Amino acid sequence: MRRIVLWLSVSLDGFFEGVDGSIDWHLVDDELHSHMNAKLAVMGAFLEGRRTYELMEEYWPTADQDPAASGPTVEFARIWRGMPKVVYSRTSKSVGPNATLVRSVVREEVLALKASARGDLVVGGPDLATTFRRLGLIDEYRLYVHPVLLGQGRPWLTPEEAKTDLDLVETRTFGNGVVLLRHQVRTPTTHTIG
Template sequence: MRKVILMMSISLDGYFEGPNREIDWHLVDDELHRDFNDRLRVMGAFLSGRVTYQLMAGFWPTADEDPAASEPMADFAGIWRDMPKIVYSRTLERADWNTTIVREVVADDIQELKARPGGDLVVGGADLAETFLRLDLVDEYRIYVHPVLIGQGNPLFRDSDTLRSLRLVETQTFGNGVVLLRYERA
């Protein structure tokens, strides 16, 4: 059975974006970008919310046409274009690039999606991640901790009454100081 993987970058103080949705503090160099690419190219689908999808769709479809694009950026452009995408949105009317629009996150539908053949499913986007966490649909966490304190913003993990035990299965330190923490359900 496929897994639902939450893959996000956060600051050391736990924020995935600043108070105005800024992510310019992310320390994504070629080494880290290659790691993202290697992990994402084997996925079965990208699951995102409307905002994340529109940000990605506004840049990645043609990013590899820019002569200034780094090799990892050009590589990811192809990965993103070719990967099946599911966008959860109540308002989005149309989406391109191998994308399906779904109106609601329904736990039974996610279990059915996990039972299909193919690679794992990666969740991206703040609001969608919060929904998947609230519905206890995340099987694995891949958290990239960036060595910055931004002081305020949107935390990845909101207050919850639920205790979830996890098991550390991998750590990796990158040259820029980013640390990957990979956990599975205990």
């Protein structure tokens, strides 16, 4: 069964980006980038909000044309261009190649996309993550925790009233100090008396 995976890099104190929107504190070296590429290459689609999509689209379509680009950078540029993308935005006028513009998140439509996808779907961006969480659409949380305390910035997830129970299914520490925390949403078990 396909899953919807929230995939984010966050600071140790829980921020997605700094006060000024910066992400220059991300420690993405070749080891981490190669790991991410291997996981992302087999996904079925990237699901993104407008801001995340625009940031990615600004750089990745031509990143492999830079003669100084590392091997993992060249590889991800190819992954980015080839991967289907769904962009959720009420304000965007258009999106680039291999992308579909959707005006709002409709639970049934997302579930239909999940059922027909060739691989897991990756959700990127904190606003979209909050919406997907509220609608009960996230199956897995994949957080790459960077060894930095930002002190302030934009939180990776806004508070919600509902509690979500998770099971830790993987951890991995990279040489640069980044730690992967992978949790799956716990599905309620049915107990029968018999």
